[in-house]
Amino acid sequence: xxxxxxxxxxxxxxxxxxxxxxxxxxxxxxxxxxxxxxxxxxxxxxxxxxxxxxxxxxxxxxxxxxxxxxxxxxxxxxxxxxxxxxxxxxxxxxxxxxxxxxxxxxxxxxxxxxxxxxxxxxxxxxxxxxxxxxxxxxxxxxxxxxxxxxxxxxxxxxxxxxxxxxxxxxxxxxxxxxxxxxxxxxxxxxxxxxxxxxxxxxxxxxxxxxxxxxxxxxxxxxxxxxxxxxxxxxxxxxxxxxxxxxxxxxxxxxxxxxxxxxxxxxxxxxxxxxxxxxxxxxxxxxxxxxxxxxxxxxxxxxxxxxxxxxxxxxxxxxxxxxxxxxxxxxxxxxxxxxxxxxxxxxxxxxxxxxxxxxxxxxxxxxxxxxxxxxxxxxxxxxxxxxxxxxxxxxxxxxxxxxxxxxxxxxxxxxxxxxxxxxxxxxxxxxxxxxxxxxxxxxxxxxxxxxxxxxxxxxxxxxxxxxxxxxxxxxxxxxxxxxxxxxxxxxxxxxxxxxxxxxxxxxxxxxxxxxxxxxxxxxxxxxxxxxxxxxxxxxxxxxxxxxxxxxxxxxxxxxxxxxxxxxxxxxxxxxxxxxxxxxxxxxxxxxxxxxxxxxxxxxxxxxxxxxxxxxxxxxxxxxxxxxxxxxxxxxxxxxxxxxxxxxxxxxxxxxxxxxxxxxxxxxxxxxxxxxxxxxxxxxxxxxxxxxxxxxxxxxxxxxxxxxxxxxxxxxxxxxxxxxxxxxxxxxxxxxxxxxxxxxxxxxxxxxxxxxxxxxxxxxxxxxxxxxxxxxxxxxxxxxxxxxxxxxxxxxxxxxxxxxxxxxxxxxxxxxxxxxxxxxxxxxxxxxxxxxxxxxxxxxxxxxxxxxxxxxxxxxxxxxxxxxxxxxxxxxxxxxxxxxxxxxxxxxxxxxxxxxxxxxxxxxxxxxxxxx
Numbered sequence: 023x024x025x026x027x028x029x030x031x032x033x034x035x036x037x038x039x040x041x042x043x044x045x046x047x048x049x050x051x052x053x054x055x056x057x058x059x060x061x062x063x064x065x066x067x068x069x070x071x072x073x074x075x076x077x078x079x080x081x082x083x084x085x086x087x088x089x090x091x092x093x094x095x096x097x098x099x100x101x102x103x104x105x106x107x108x109x110x111x112x113x114x115x116x117x118x119x120x121x122x123x124x125x126x127x128x129x130x131x132x133x134x135x136x137x138x139x140x141x142x143x144x145x146x147x148x149x150x151x152x153x154x155x156x157x158x159x160x161x162x163x164x165x166x167x168x169x170x171x172x173x174x175x176x177x178x179x180x181x182x183x184x185x186x187x188x189x190x191x192x193x194x195x196x197x198x199x200x201x202x203x204x205x206x207x208x209x210x211x212x213x214x215x216x217x218x219x220x221x222x223x224x225x226x227x228x229x230x231x232x233x234x235x236x237x238x239x240x241x242x243x244x245x246x247x248x249x250x251x252x253x254x255x256x257x258x259x260x261x262x263x264x265x266x267x268x269x270x271x272x273x274x275x276x277x278x279x280x281x282x283x284x285x286x287x288x289x290x291x292x293x294x295x296x297x298x299x300x301x302x303x304x305x306x307x308x309x310x311x312x313x314x315x316x317x318x319x320x321x322x323x324x325x326x327x328x329x330x331x332x333x334x335x336x337x338x339x340x341x342x343x344x345x346x347x348x349x350x351x352x353x354x355x356x357x358x359x360x361x362x363x364x365x366x367x368x369x370x371x372x373x374x375x376x377x378x379x380x381x382x383x384x385x386x387x388x389x390x391x392x393x394x395x396x397x398x399x400x401x402x403x404x405x406x407x408x409x410x411x412x413x414x415x416x417x418x419x420x421x422x423x424x425x426x427x428x429x430x431x432x433x434x435x436x437x438x439x440x441x442x443x444x445x446x447x448x449x450x451x452x453x454x455x456x457x458x459x460x461x462x463x464x465x466x467x468x469x470x471x472x473x474x475x476x477x478x479x480x481x482x483x484x485x486x487x488x489x490x491x492x493x494x495x496x497x498x499x500x501x502x503x504x505x506x507x508x509x510x511x512x513x514x515x516x517x518x519x520x521x522x523x524x525x526x527x528x529x530x531x532x533x534x535x536x537x538x539x540x541x542x543x544x545x546x547x548x549x550x551x552x553x554x555x556x557x558x559x560x561x562x563x564x565x566x567x568x569x570x571x572x573x574x575x576x577x578x579x580x581x582x583x584x585x586x587x588x589x590x591x592x593x594x595x596x597x598x599x600x601x602x603x604x605x606x607x608x609x610x611x612x613x614x615x616x617x618x619x620x621x622x623x624x625x626x627x628x629x630x631x632x633x634x635x636x637x638x639x640x641x642x643x644x645x646x647x648x649x650x651x652x653x654x655x656x657x658x659x660x661x662x663x664x665x666x667x668x669x670x671x672x673x674x675x676x677x678x679x680x681x682x683x684x685x686x687x688x689x690x691x692x693x694x695x696x697x698x699x700x701x702x703x704x705x706x707x708x709x710x711x712x713x714x715x716x717x718x719x720x721x722x723x724x725x726x727x728x729x730x731x732x733x734x735x736x737x738x739x740x741x742x743x744x745x746x747x748x749x750x751x752x753x754x755x756x757x758x759x760x761x762x763x764x765x766x767x768x769x770x771x772x773x774x775x776x777x778x779x780x781x782x783x784x785x786x787x788x789x790x791x792x793x794x795x796x797x798x799x800x801x802x803x804x805x806x807x808x809x810x811x812x813x814x815x816x817x818x819x820x821x822x823x824x825x826x827x828x829x830x831x832x833x834x835x836x837x838x839x840x841x842x843x844x845x846x847x848x849x850x851x852x853x854x855x856x857x858x859x860x861x862x863x864x865x866x867x868x869x870x871x872x873x874x875x876x877x878x879x880x881x882x883x884x885x886x887x888x889x890x891x892x893x894x895x896x897x898x899x900x901x902x903x904x905x906x907x908x909x910x911x912x913x914x915x916x917x918x919x920x921x922x923x924x925x926x927x928x929x930x931x932x933x934x935x936x
Contacts, residue, residue, distance in 0.1 A: 090752060091752055091753065091754040091755070092160070092162045092751070092752050092753060092754065093162065093163075093753075093754050093757055094162040094163055094165060094166040094748070094751070094753045094754065094757040094758075094761065095163075095166055095754075095757045095760045095761060095764075096163060098158060098159060098163060099159060099163035099164075099166050099167060100764075102143055102159060102163070102167050103166065103167050103170045103171075103764050103768070104768075104772075106139045106140070106142075106143055106167055106170075106171055107170065107171060107174050107768035107769075107772045107773075108772055108776070109139050109142070110135045110136060110138075110139045110171055110174065110175065110178065111174075111178050111768075111772050111773050111775070111776035111777075112776055113135045113138065113139065113917075114127070114128050114135045114175070114178045114179055114773075114776075115178075115776050115777060115780050116917070116921070117135070117913075117917050117933075118179060118184065118791070119184070119777075119780070119789060119791050119794060120780075120784075120789065120791070120924075121917060121920050121921070121924070121931055121933055126179060126180060126184075127913060127935070128175050128176070128178060128179030128180070128181075128733070129179055129180055129693065129694040129695075129732060129733050130550065130551075130554070130693055130694070130935075131468050131554050131690070131691050131692055131693055131694070131736070132172075132468060132471055132472065132554055132906070133171075133172060133175035133176070133179075134550075134910055134913055135171075135175060135178075136168075136171035136172050136174075136175040137471075137472065137475070137910055138910055138913075138914055139171060140164075140167065140168050140171055140472070140475070140476075141475070141907075141910070143159070143164065143167055144164065144475065144476070144487070146158075147159045147164070147486075148486035148487050149486075151486045152486050157484075160483065161476060161477050161479075161481075161483060161751060162751050162752075162753050164476050164477075165476055165747065165748065165751050165753065166753075166757065166760075166761045166764075168472055168476055169740065169743070169744045169748075169761050169762075169765060170761055170764045170765035170768060171765070172472070172736075172740045172743075172765070173737055173740050173741070173744075173761075173762065173765025173766060173768075173769060174765045174766070174768040174769035174772070174773060175769070176694075176732075176733040176734050176736050176737055176769065177440075177734065177737075177766075177769030177770060177773050178769055178772075178773035178776070178777075179732075179733065180694065180728070180731070180732035180733055181728065181729075181732055181733040181734035181736070181737075181769075182440075182728045182729075182734065182769065182770070182773070183773050183774055183777040183794075184777070184793070184794040185727055185728040185731065185732070185794065185797060186436070186727075186728045187380055187777070187778075187781070187786075187794065187795065188793070188794055188795045188796055188797035189724055189727040189728060189797040189800060190209060190210040190211075190432070190724065191210065191377055191380065191381075191795070191797075192796070192797050192798035192800070192801060193205050193210075193798075193801065194210060194212075194286060194340055194374065194377065195340060195341075195377070195381075196798050197338075197339065197340050198801070199288060199335075199336040199337060199338050200327070200329075200335070200336065201329055201716065201720070201804070201805070201808055202288070202336050202338075203290070203329060203330070203336055204329055204716040204717045204719075204720045204808075205717075205720055206435075206661050206662070206663070206717065206721070207431075208431045208432070208434075208435045208660075208661065209432065209435050209436070209661075209721070209724065210377065210432055211376040211377055211425075211428045211429045211431075211432045212286065212372045212373060212374050212376060212377060212428060213280075213372045213373030213374075213375070213376070213427075213428055214372060215370050215371065215372045216268055216278065216279075216371045216372060217266055217354070217369040217370060217371045220266050220369065221250060221251065221366070221367060221368075221369065223237055223249050228266070229251070229264050229265060229266055230264065230265035230266075230267070230353075231251065231263075231264050231265075232261075232262065232263050232264075232265070233253065233255070233260060233261055233262025233263060233357075234253065234254045234255060234256070234260065234262045235251050235252070235253055235254075235262055235263075235264060236251070236252045236254055237249050237250070237251055237252070238250065238252045238365070240252065240292075240365050240367070241332050242290060242292075242332060242334055242365075242367045242368070243330075243331075243332060243334075244331050244332065248367070250365060250366060250367045251264050251365075251366050252363060252364070252365045252366070253302075253357065253358040253363065253364040253365075253366070254363050255300070255358055255359075255360060255361050255362055255363075256361060257360075257361050258297060258299050258300065258360045258361055259360075260359075260360070260361070261357060261358070261359050262357060262358050262364075263305075263355045263356060263357025263358070264355070264356055264357070264366060265353050265354065265355045265356075266353065266354045266355075266369070266371075267351050267352075267353050268351060268352045268353075268354065268371070269350070269351050270348055270349065270350055270351055270352070277397075277401060279344050279348065279352055280344060280373055280375060280401045280402060281344055281345065281346045281347070281348050281398040281399075281401050282343065282344065282345075282346035282398070282399075282401060282402060283343065283344055283373055283375040283401060283402050284340075284341045284342065284343055284373070284374050284375055284378045285341075285342045285343070285344060285371060285372060285373055285374060286338065286339070286340050286341075286342070286370065286371070286372055286374050287304055287306075287317060287318070287338055287339055287342050287354065287369075287370065287371045288304075288318075288336055288337060288338020288339070288369070288370050289304070289336075289337065289338065289356055289366055289367070289368060289369040289370065290330075290334045290335070290336055290366075290367045290368040290369075291334065291335065291337055291356075291364055291365060291366050291367075292324050292332070292333050292334045292335070292363075292364070292365040293320075293322065293323055293324055293335075293358075293362060293363070293364045294323070294324050294333075294362065294363045294364075294365075295361070295362045295363055296321060296323055296360070296361070296362035297360055297361045297362060299360050300321065300358070300359065300360030300361055300362045301319055301320060301321045301358075301359055301360065302318075302319075302320055302321075302337075302356075302357065302358045302359070302364050303316055303318055303319050303320075303355075303356070303357055303358075303359065304316070304317050304318035304337075304338070304339070304354065304355070304356055305317070305354075305355045305357070306342070306345075306352060306353070306354060306355075307352070307353040307354075307355065308345045308347070308348050308352060309348060309349055309350045309351060309352075310350075314355075315345075317339045317342050318337055318338060318339050320337055322335065322337070326812075327808070327812045328711060328712075328716065328808060328811040328812040328815055329716045329808065329812075334365070334367070338370070340374065341374065341378065346398055346399070347398070348398065349398075354369075354371060356369065373428070375402060375425065375428070376425045376428035376429060379423075379425070379781075379782050380778065380781045380782060380785075380786050380795070381781075381785060381786040381787045381795060382785050382787060383781075383782060383783065383784055383785025383788065384402070384403075384404050384423050384782045384783070385402070385403050385404065386403075386404045386405075386406055386423070386783075387403050387404070387405060387406065388405075388406050388408070389405055389406065389407055389408045390408065392405045404418075404423050405418075406418060422775055422776075422778065422779030422782070422783075423778075423779055423782035423783055424775065424778045424779060424782060429778075433774075435661070437770050438653065438657055439653075439654065439657055439672070439725070440729075440766075440770065441766060441770075442650045442653040442654060442657070442672075443650070443672070443675055443676065443679065443729075444737060444738075444741070444762075444766055445646055445649075445650050446646065446647055446650035446651075446676050446679075447676065447679040447680075447683065447737070447738040447741055448637070448646070448741050448759075448762055449642075449643040449644070449646040449647045449650070450643075450647070450676070450679070450680055450683070450738075451683060451738065451741045451742040451744075451745050452633075452636050452637055452638060452640070452642075452643040452745060453617070453620055453640060453643050453644075454613075454683075454684075454742070455636065455742060455745045455746055455749075457613055457616050458684065458687050458688070458742065458746075459687075459742075459746045461616070462688070464687045464688045465557075465559070465688075466687055466742075466743055466746065466747075467557040467558050467559070467689070467690035468554070468557070468686055468690045468691065468739070468743075469743045469747060470557050470899065471553075471554070471557070471903050471906055473747060474488065474490040474899075474900075474903055475488065475490065475903070476488065477489070477490075479747075479750040479751050479752075490900060490903060493900045495897055495900045495901050495904070496900040496901065496903055496904040496907075497904055498901060498904060499900065499901035499902055499903065499904025499905040499906075499907075499908065500904035500905070500907050500908045500911075501904070501908065502901075502904070502905055502908065503549055503553065503904060503905035503906065503907065503908025503909050503912070503936070504908035504909075504911055504912055505908075506549055506908070506936060507549065507908060507909050507912030507913075507936030508912055508915070509521050510523075510934075510936055511912065511916050511932045511934075511936075514932040514934075515932060523546075524546065524547040525544055525545065525546040525547075525873075526544065526545040526546075527543075527544050527545075528541040528542075528543055528544070528545060529541050529542045529543075535581070536578075536581065537577065537578055537581070538577040538578050538579075538580055538581025538582070538586065539577045539581075540571075540574045540575060540577040540578050541574075543574065543869065543872070544870075544873070545872075545873040545876075546870060546873045546874070547873055547874050547877055548870075548871075548874045548935055548936065549905060549909055549936045550906065550909040550935050550936055551692050551693060551871055551874035551875070551878075552874045552877055552878045552881070552902070552905075553902040553903075553905040553906035553909065554690075554692055554693075554906065555690070555692045555871075555874060555875050555878035555879075556878045556881060556882055556898065556899070556902045557690060557899065557902075558689060558690040558692075558875075558878070559689070560879060560882055560883055560886070561854045561855070561856055562689040562690065562856050562858060563875050563876070563878055563879035563882070564854070564855075564879055565854075565855050565856040565857075565858055565859035566692070566858060566859055566862060566868060566871075566872065566875050567859075567868075567872055567875055567876045567879065568855065568859050569858070569859025569860055569861075569862060569863035569868075570859075570862075570863050570868040570872045572859070572860070572863055573592070573594070573597070573863035573864045576591075576592035577592065580592060585828070588828050590829060591828065592832070592864075593828070593829050593832035594699075594864035594865075595698060595699045595700050595703055595864075596703060596707075596829055596832040596833050596836075597832050597833070597835070597836035597863075597864045598697070598698040598699065598836070598861070598862075598864050598865060599698045599701070599703060599704050599707075599833060599836075600832065600833035600834065600835070600836035600837035600840070601836040601837060601839075601840045601857075601860050601861040601864075602677065602678055602681050602697075602698060602861060603674075603677065603837060604836070604837035604838070604840040604841050604844075605681055605840050605844055605857055605861055606677045606680055606681050607841070608840070608841055608844040608845065608848075608857075609680075609681070609684060609844075612848055620632070620640050621640075621644065623640055624639070624640035624641040624643070624644050625641060625644075629641045635749055635755065636745070636749075636755065637745055637748070637755050637756070637758040637759050638755070638756075638759065650672075650676075651669060651672065651673075654668055654669055654672040655668070655669060658718075661717070661721065662717070663714075663715065663717040663718040663721055664714040664715050664717070664718035666714065667705055667713075667714035667715070667718035667719070667722065668718060668721070668722075670704075670705070670708065671701070671702075671704070671705055671718075671722045671725070674701060674704050675701065675725075675729065675730070678697055678698065678701065678730060678735055679735055679737075679738040680738070681861070682696070682697060682735040682736070682738055682739060683738035683739045683741070683742050685739070685858055685861070685862075686736065686738075686739025686740075686742070686743075687739055687742050687743070687746075689856060689858050691736070691739075691862075691867070692867065692871045692874065692875055693867045693870075693871050694732045694733035694736070694867060695731070695732055695733075695865060695866040695867040696735075696862055696865045696867050697730045697731075697734075697735045697865075698730050699730065699731055699866065700723075700726050700730070700731075700803065701722065701725075701726040701729070701730040702719065702722040702723040702726045702803070702804075705718070705719055705722045706719070706807065707830075707833065710807055710811070711807055711808065711811040712811050712814065712815055716808060716811070719804065719807065720804060723800070723801070723803070723804050727797065727800050737766075740765075741762060744758055744761060744762060745758060748761075777794075781795075790929075836860065836864075839860050840857050840860045840861060843855060843856075843857045843859075843860055844857040881898075882894065882898065885897075885898045908936075909935070909936045912936055913935070913936070916932055916933070920932065920933065
C-alpha cells in the first residue's frame with residue numbers, strides 16, 4: 023500500500039527506524055494507535071523521510087497479509103475449485119452428451135453448469151457457517167471458485183472438447199490419405215511409428231528386398247532427396263516387394279505390437295508406367311505363415327498435386343487389426359505386381375487404439391479374470407484392481423481409461439497454443455483494464471448476475487449469504503422463472519398441459535418473393551436469454567436487432583441484382599472477419615494515446631507505480647505478449663509449418679479475443695456463436711495454400727474448428743472481469759493469475775479427463791449425440807482449397823490475380839461500415855447505434871436470439887419510462903436474477919428427471935432450454 027491507509031492494517035505491528043536503504047518490516051507488540059499519537063519527529067527516518075514516503079518509494083516492504091489485500095487462493099478454495107470443476111465437467115458431459123441437450127447448457131453467455139455448481143458451493147458454505155459458526159469460504163475465495171468455473175466452462179463444451187476430438191479424428195478415420203501428409207502426426211493421438219527409419223540404407227537387416235529392387239536417389243518432396251528403394255518390373259508376371267519384420271516383443275519381453283488392436287499402415291509411393299493389370303499392395307503376414315491379409319490394393323498412377331509436387335501420393339489403410347493369434351512377428355510387405363515402377367518412402371505403421379477407443383470404448387475386466395487370460399488376450403484391456411483402496415486403484419481412477427502415452431504429444435501440441443493465446447489475452451486485459459473499467463466505465467453486464475450471487479464488494483462479510491438472497495423481488499422472479507420452465511417441460515411430457523411456445527415464423531406473414539428470403543427467420547423467446555439480455559443497455563439491445571435485419575436485407579439485394587447465384591452469398595463469415603478487423607483497428611486508434619502512455623510507463627521507472635494494483639506490472643504484460651508470439655513461432659517450427667502463417671493467424675486470434683473482451687465488458691453477448699465462424703478464411707484471404715502451404719492452412723482450419731466457432735472467446739472477457747472485480751474485492755494480485763491458470767488448466771485437463779474417460783468407458787459410437795464425434799464436414803473447405811491450389815499451380819495455370827471478387831467486397835463492405843459506425847459513435851455522444859450491430863449482425867447467435875433480445879429491450883424500455891433508472895436497478899435487475907436462477911434450477915430438475923427416465927429405458931427426454 024502507498025498511503026496512510028496501509029498502516030491501519032498493521033494494528034499490533036509498526037515500523038521502527040532502519041537504515042535509509044534497508045527494506046524491511048519489524049514486528050513490535052505496539053498498537054497502531056500509539057503510532058498515530060507519536061509526534062511527527064518520532065515517525066521520521068534519520069534522513070527526514072516519513073513512513074508514508076518510504077512506502078510510496080517501495081523502500082519499506084509491507085507483506086500482503088498486512089497490505090489490505092485479501093487472499094483468494096487458499097488450501098480451502100483450491101480444494102473447492104478442483105472439486106467444483108470436476109462436478110461441472112461431469113454435469114456438462116451428462117447433460118450435453120448423454121442426455122442429448124439440444125440447447126447446450128454450457129454455450130450460454132453465463133454458463134449454466136458453472137452457475138449451478140457455484141450455487142451448490144455457495145449453499146454448502148452458507149449451511150456450514152450457520153451450523154458451526156465458521157466461514158469456510160469468504161467472498162474472495164468464492165470469487166476465485168466462480169471465475170475458475172467461468173473460464174473452464176467454454177473449454178469443457180463446444181469451446182473445445184465437444185468439437186476437438188471429432189475434428190482431429192475425422193481425417194485419419196475417414197481415410198483421407200490424399201491430404202494426410204499435411205496433417206502433422208503430432209496433432210492427433212496414436213502410438214509410435216514402428217517403421218520409422220526402416221528405409222535407412224545404412225540400417226543393417228532393416229528390410230528384406232525380393233525381386234527387382236533398386237536403390238536410387240529420389241526427390242520425394244520439393245528440395246528433399248534421399249536413397250530409397252524403387253521396385254522395377256519388366257513384365258506382368260514379375261513380383262517385387264520390400265518387407266519389414268516387426269517382432270511381437272522387445273528384448274525385455276514387452277509388447278512392441280499389440281495383438282488384436284487397430285493400426286494405421288501407409289507409405290508414400292510414386293507408381294509410374296503401370297500396365298492395365300498391374301497393381302501395388304500392402305500385405306501382412308502373421309509369423310511364418312504363407313497366408314496373408316492384403317490391406318491395400320491400388321492401381322492409381324502418379325499425379326502431381328499441390329501437396330505432393332513430385333508426384334508421390336500417400337496410400338494406406340486405417341483400422342488394420344493385428345491378428346490376435348500372433349505369436350512371434352508380423353511381416354509387412356510393400357510390393358508391385360506386374361509391369362511398372364514403384365518408388366517407396368516414408369512407411370508408417372502405428373497403433374490407433376487410442377483414437378478408436380474413443381469411438382468403440384475400452385473393455386474393463388477384473389484382476390482375477392485378467393490373470394486367467396493369455397498374454398495376447400490381455401493387450402488393450404483395462405484392469406480394475408481387486409482393491410480400489412490401493413495405488414493401483416488410485417491409478418485406475420486418475421487415468422480414467424485414457425492411454426496417456428498416446429495422447430501426450432497431442433496434449434502438448436494443442437495445449438501450448440491455447441495457453442499462449444490466453445496468456446496474451448490476459449496481458450491485454452491487464453493493459454486495457456484501466457481504460458475500460460475506469461476511464462470508459464464499462465458496466466460488465468454479463469458479470470452482474472454472478473457478482474450479485476457472490477456478493478458485491480461493499481456488502482457486509484459476516485452474513486452466510488449475500489444481500490440479493492434476502493430480496494423479495496428476487497424470489498418472486500425465481501418463482502416466475504421456475505414455474506414457466508417447469509410448465510414448458512411438463513407440456514413436453516404431457517401435451518394436455520396448456521402451454522403455447524412463443525414462436526412465430528415471419529415468413530408465413532411476409533412471403534413475397536421480392537424479399538429474397540429476408541424474412542425466413544423465426545421470432546422466439548427464451549426466458550434464459552431474456553434474463554441475461556435484460557442487463558444490456560437499451561442501445562446495445564436495439565443495435566443487435568437492427569444489425570441483424572440489416573444483414574438480412576442483403577437477401578433483398580441479392581434477389582434484385584441476382585447476386586444470390588454467387589456461391590456463398592451473402593458471405594456471412596467473411597463479413598464477420600472484416601467487421602472484427604475493422605473494429606479492432608478503430609478501437610486501437612481511439613485508445614492509442616492511452617496505450618502509448620502505458621507502454622512508456624512499462625519501460626520506465628514509473629512501471630511499478632503506474633501498474634500498482636494490477637495482476638502484474640505493465641512491463642510484464644508487454645513481455646508476456648512478446649513471449650506469446652515467440653511461443654507461436656517455436657510452435658510452428660516444431661510442427662514444421664509456415665511460421666508466417668501461424669504468426670499471422672495467432673495475431674488474428676488475439677485480435678478476435680481483443681474485440682470479444684471489449685464487447686463482453688462494454689455491451690454483453692446474449693449467447694455463443696458470436697465470433698468469425700471459420701477463422702481460416704483470413705489465411706485464405708492473404709494467399710491461402712499457395713502462399714503458406716497446405717500444412718499451415720490445415721492447422722489453422724483445425725484450430726478454427728473449436729476456437730472461433732462457438733464459445734471459446736467468452737474467456738478473454740472473463741479474464742477482464744477477473745482483473746476488474748478481483749480488484750474491487752481487494753484480492754491479492756498474484757492470486758488473480760493463479761485463478762486464471764486454474765481455470766485454464768481445469769478446462770483443458772479436467773474437462774478432457776471427463777470427456778475422454780466417458781468416451782472410453784461408453785464408446786462414442788454408442789452415444790446418441792454424435793455431433794461431438796463426427797466433424798468430417800468441417801474439412802470440405804480445405805479440400806476445395808487444395809483442389810483449387812492444385813488446379814492453379816500444378817497445371818501451370820498460375821495463380822494470377824483475379825481482381826476484386828464478390829467475396830472481397832464482403833470483407834471490405836463490412837469493414838468500412840464498421841469503421842463509419844464506430845467513428846460516428848465516438849465523435850457524437852447522441853449517436854445511439856452501436857457497432858456491435860454490424861459486428862454480430864451476421865453471426866449465428868442472432869438467428870435464435872434476436873427475438874429474446876427484442877423482448878428484453880421492450881421490457882427494459884418500459885420499466886425505464888415508467889419507473890426510472892432506480893427502478894431498473896433496484897427492482898428489474900433483482901427480479902431477472904431470480905428468473906435466471908429459476909431457469910437454472912429447472913434445468914437441473916429436468917436433467918435429474920431425465921436420468922431417472924433413462925434408467926427406466928425411456929429415450930424421449932426433454933432437453934430444451936427454458
